[in-house]
Amino acid sequence: MTDSLPMPISAPLTPAQRTRVLNLVRRAARAEIMPRFRALSADDIAQKTGPQDLVTEADRRAEAMIARGLVQMFPNALIVGEEDASQNADIIAKIAEAEMAFTIDPVDGTWNYANGLTQFGVILSVTRFGVPVFGLLYDPVMDDAVVADEVGPAQMLQPRRAPRTLSASAGGEVADLAGFAGLYHLPEAKRVAMAATFPKFSRAMSLRCACHEFRMLAQGHVDFVLSAGLTPWDHAAGALIARRAGCHVAMLDGSDYRADTRDGYLLAAANLATWNRLRDLWSFLSE
Structure with missing residues (x-):
């Protein structure tokens, strides 16, 4: 190689x-x-x-x-x-x-x-x-x-x-976006509301594999990855790689991601404008 x-x-x-x-x-x-x-x-x-x-x-x-x-x-x-x-x-x-x-x-x-x-x-x-x-x-x-x-x-x-x-996608309006967001790691009380947002996207899915989800994001094949149940071995590498591919990467509350972060939601999106649209759509997760 x-x-x-x-x-x-x-x-x-x-x-x-x-x-x-x-x-x-x-x-x-x-x-x-x-x-x-x-x-x-x-x-x-x-x-x-x-x-x-x-x-x-x-x-x-x-x-x-x-x-x-x-x-x-x-x-x-x-x-x-x-x-x-x-x-x-x-x-x-x-x-x-x-x-x-x-x-x-x-x-x-x-x-x-x-x-x-x-x-x-x-x-x-x-x-x-x-x-x-x-x-x-x-x-x-x-x-x-x-x-x-x-x-x-x-x-x-x-x-x-x-x-x-590698370069991130151009992002866009919510209806034009495809990306990865799952329900498994969400609190049970948030799952129905989260699932109700999926039809708003061009495609929302999960590969059950952070490695390939972040690879797809960095290559511009999808527009976002939303991660919950944070662990350093699952998310630290992908967060950095997404950022170096041009994505905006931050916790859903706007704070910086750190490898020792365990609570909250990590959102990586093609650019800041796309990130803001997704943050607004999923603001209920932080309530």
Whole structure:
């Protein structure tokens, strides 16, 4: 896979470090994720909080492999993996104080993965005192990645091709918009009102996979992503990548998103005007 063009010295990771991190993710996908895809036994799949919240042997093994590699490369960094954090929730609070932290979602879209659907990916971010500064959204099936850092544009990296700079859509009026917004993570009392807004759009949907939803947004294929149930491993990378692709990204109340944010709603939209229209439409969520 071709890495991105050389970045300025102030980039959070050097070009060599970016290559090493991406190659680590690729190796974990090849060793632990893809061999188990559509080959999981019942014993390889477990529920966490319920039947819609799954974990597989691939999640556990890929996270362990990526975490080990990151510790070797960045021994002083805080490593926050989804599966480790499910047993050690207090580690999330340490993100705000960490000069360098990595967040890992080893198989984002685990329900899709466990059910044989290809909409899954690996998400990795780097944060600095809680602020996302590098993001990687990797597709193990296609072996490509969408990446960005705080000083460069969002890019698509594909094998044997030059990096391609990504740009958000032009946005527009609500009736012309397509994007991602789900009901699963919303409070039950808000779901009916939220569902009633979906017919106002050209298309509103959910892939059950933040990795691919933010990839679609950064490429300009959709106009917005609304996220609830915030976790640093699901949303930090996508929030940064969307912003570097030209989107307006903020919490629904207008405040800045941080990787240690757990409450509220993260809205990423093609531009500020589109973001404001969506904020107005969904203002009831914050009431």
